[in-house]
Amino acid sequence: MARVFNFAAGPSALPESVLAECAAEMLDYHGCGMSVLEMSHRSSSYQQIFDDAEATLRRIANIPSNYRVLFLQGGATLQFAGIPMNLMVSGRAGYLVTGNFAAKAEREARKYGEVDVLATSEYTGFDRIPEVAGVGELAEATGYDYVYICQNNTIFGTQYHELPQTGEVPLVSDVSSCFLAEPIDVTRYGLVYAGAQKNAGCAGVTVVIVRDDLIENGPALPCCPTYLDYREQAEKGSMLNTPNTFGIYLCGKVYHWIEAAGGLAAMERMNREKSGLIYDYLDQSHLFHGHAQPASRSIANVTFRTGDERLDAAFVDGATQRGLVGVKGHRLVGGMRASVYNAVPIEGVRALVDYMAEFEDEHTK
Numbered sequence: 001m002a003r004v005f006n007f008a009a010g011p012s013a014l015p016e017s018v019l020a021e022c023a024a025e026m027l028d029y030h031g032c033g034m035s036v037l038e039m040s041h042r043s044s045s046y047q048q049i050f051d052d053a054e055a056t057l058r059r060i061a062n063i064p065s066n067y068r069v070l071f072l073q074g075g076a077t078l079q080f081a082g083i084p085m086n087l088m089v090s091g092r093a094g095y096l097v098t099g100n101f102a103a104k105a106e107r108e109a110r111k112y113g114e115v116d117v118l119a120t121s122e123y124t125g126f127d128r129i130p131e132v133a134g135v136g137e138l139a140e141a142t143g144y145d146y147v148y149i150c151q152n153n154t155i156f157g158t159q160y161h162e163l164p165q166t167g168e169v170p171l172v173s174d175v176s177s178c179f180l181a182e183p184i185d186v187t188r189y190g191l192v193y194a195g196a197q198k199n200a201g202c203a204g205v206t207v208v209i210v211r212d213d214l215i216e217n218g219p220a221l222p223c224c225p226t227y228l229d230y231r232e233q234a235e236k237g238s239m240l241n242t243p244n245t246f247g248i249y250l251c252g253k254v255y256h257w258i259e260a261a262g263g264l265a266a267m268e269r270m271n272r273e274k275s276g277l278i279y280d281y282l283d284q285s286h287l288f289h290g291h292a293q294p295a296s297r298s299i300a301n302v303t304f305r306t307g308d309e310r311l312d313a314a315f316v317d318g319a320t321q322r323g324l325v326g327v328k329g330h331r332l333v334g335g336m337r338a339s340v341y342n343a344v345p346i347e348g349v350r351a352l353v354d355y356m357a358e359f360e361d362e363h364t365k
């Protein structure tokens, strides 16, 4: 068995021990005589798996009891619609556009209400988080139902290091690529959500964490599909219909792995160390340049390029040959992207930086 170092942005690396546990339990889960894949979601064995996943997530992310946790399907993308349909009570929201996924969410929300773009970094190639001072006063004065951000911009490699103050207006955040990468203060948000395949599980599970009072009256828009009705999903324990049973089981194992490794503070330390190794290299390199402005750098996705597309392609090929896979950048940015999520070991990052140095040496003579 030869496992590679996987820097893919999502689906992405999972802890080897989690995969091994899933494999060991595949044919017979704890003496049930069947796989989790074959289990009724209404069975008590499965309910235990589900409850344990939620309880573990609540512990590691310190989620207060007045927040509901939903395990949904449809990716982060479905929530681009679910959020306005549930929360646009007065029909108006403010969006901060910091990349492709924020722009998609903003465009989707326009189908359901009035949307104001409060700030964007589009004109500098989404290389930074824009200035957000004053957003709170504006949001309160306008009476927005919520202010929306994408906290870590997976494609561009930027991240909010301070959340915008939104006063009484709920902050809604897409944390898909930074969820469980560092401690999170859930009380800062009205709703926070993440597709699990980036840093916290596998594709097909989206975790939505939402404050009780925002959903107690049901969806703002009567056209909201039952599946996206957060109140209904909360009342039915995310089992309004068949959930992604295996995906939630796997997410639960990832949560346990994080807890055993020291929790979110330990994840943050490791992720800062890993991303820092690459950023330190970039800061002194004469060949590679980072895409993100230093103050906006992501601890999860590191974007860089040489400025020469052929060299970028040669770098990606050479990396793949060395078992460093998934470093090709997204087509919107080009160049390279190393996603150094929780399950990517520091040895992989060291190997990548060594290869960058070797490549630079070879191509700057």
Ligand SMILES: *Cc1c(COP(=O)(O)O)cnc(C)c1O
Pocket (backbone or CB within 6 Å): 010, 074, 075, 076, 077, 078, 101, 150, 152, 153, 154, 174, 175, 176, 177, 195, 198
């Ligand atoms: C990947 C990603 C999405 C889209 O997720 P899907 O699960 O493919 O719908 C949205 N937002 C962010 C920040 C992402 O990284």
